[in-house]
Amino acid sequence: MxxxxxxxxxxxxxxxxxxxxxxxxxxxxxxxxxxxxxxxxxxxxxxxxxxxxxxxxxxxxxxxxxxxxxxxxxxxxxxxxxxxxxxxxxxxxxxxxxxxxxxxxxxxxxWFDGLNIQKNVELNSACQRFKKLPLELRLQSLSTIFEFHVHVEKNNYVAIDFYDGSILYDFKQNITKICDVDLYQVKPFYNQVGRLWGSSRFMSPEEFTIASEIDGRSNVFNMGAMAFALVGGALDRSYDTWEAGRELYQVAKKAVEKNRNNRYASVIDFYTEWKFYVEEYGTDPPQKV
The missing domain is CATH 3.30.200.20 (Phosphorylase Kinase; domain 1)
Known part of the structure; x- marks a missing residue:
């Protein structure tokens, strides 16, 4: 030892x-x-x-x-x-x-002068600060994350080990950056180890299953999980904990379907529908009913 x-x-x-x-x-x-x-x-x-x-x-x-x-x-x-x-x-x-x-x-x-927003039990952590930001700023942050992963997809890569620890946020300028793409892989990529690297809070079922292909539908799950982490209840994916209106909730919920065939086929498809409702309702989503 x-x-x-x-x-x-x-x-x-x-x-x-x-x-x-x-x-x-x-x-x-x-x-x-x-x-x-x-x-x-x-x-x-x-x-x-x-x-x-x-x-x-x-x-x-x-x-x-x-x-x-x-x-x-x-x-x-x-x-x-x-x-x-x-x-x-x-x-x-x-x-x-x-x-x-x-x-x-x-x-x-x-150097990027931002703080890592990985979930932390400390009350004054960057995660807690981020969750207290206005909804508009958190939706902007999600757009940054989604747009980058559209870029990833267009370049024939898949995200591996993407989680809230991969995100930096500058609270002074309200800028989001992705900071850790070391393990992103060129497609096609297959799970050869069983449990892949990453935080289970953001991982699709196939990232735990040996021989499964990790593809656009897998990354759609990652994006939906991130949406719940930043404007919802994280692993509590009920509508009661969601802050951004029913339409965006339905988009995020579809993204994290356990059955991969029920998800969006690609990050581009996911983000296209997400962006449609963000642009339609802005930061004033319909009230919960």
Whole structure:
């Protein structure tokens, strides 16, 4: 059993399973924050050099919550480089550089000054703040998410491991960005492991079923689950917890049908109908009856 070791970079402390040399980070500037608790095998840093901030994602260190093979984590991050390039979009955090090191691999992103809205039990969490925003702003955020995944679909990819932890929100400018598409896959893609990576709150039944194809209908489920997370009751998908009117509720409900054949055939079809009702009713949906 390996015990946690504390490290300090530019006054910021974090933990790993064993010591690791991060001298290469000096070229990017001063570290101002560290994200060391992911279970992906990556560790990430916020760094600043002059007026320029960057987000650095690195695979090659023995992180606290990763139980897998370090070589596999490095391989996945290398593969992610091409995903970010091929899915480049204004709503996706921008990859600006990559670096191969003797002990690992680095992706360098533009810094986006947003907070992760992953569900959190803390009352003052970004998730709680987001759920208190006016409906109009939350619907705008959903449109950003849906439009990006239309782009994903048009580029012959499927979303894997998409959940609320993949979303950043800038509360000052009310801007949404997608931040984690490392595991998105080129179609056709089949489930070869049983339970795929991700949060079960957003995963379609086929993402738990070996040999199932993960396709547009699977991503429709992901989008519907996200709609319930941001303007509804999350896993409580009853109309009583829904805030955005019956028409949008019916669209979201169809999206999360357990029987994939009862869902929309594609994210484009889903978003087309969703957008129709948003544009028809705006942020003043018909009252519940």
């Amino acid at each position: 390996r015990y946690a070791q504390s490290l300090v970079l530019d006054g910021v402390s974090f933990q790993l399973k064993e010591h690791h040399d991060f001298k290469w980070l000096n070229d990017f500037g001063e570290v101002f924050c560290v994200f060391d608790r992911q279970d992906s095998g990556n560790i990430s840093f916020g760094v600043q050099k002059g007026n320029v901030k960057r987000f650095i994602k690195y695979a090659g260190a023995q992180t606290i919550n990763y139980a897998g093979d370090l070589k596999e984590a490095i391989k996945k991050l290398k593969n992610a480089k091409d995903v970010y390039k091929e899915l480049e979009h204004p709503y996706l955090v921008k990859l600006v550089d990559h670096l191969e090191l003797r002990e690992g691999f680095v992706l360098v992103f533009e």
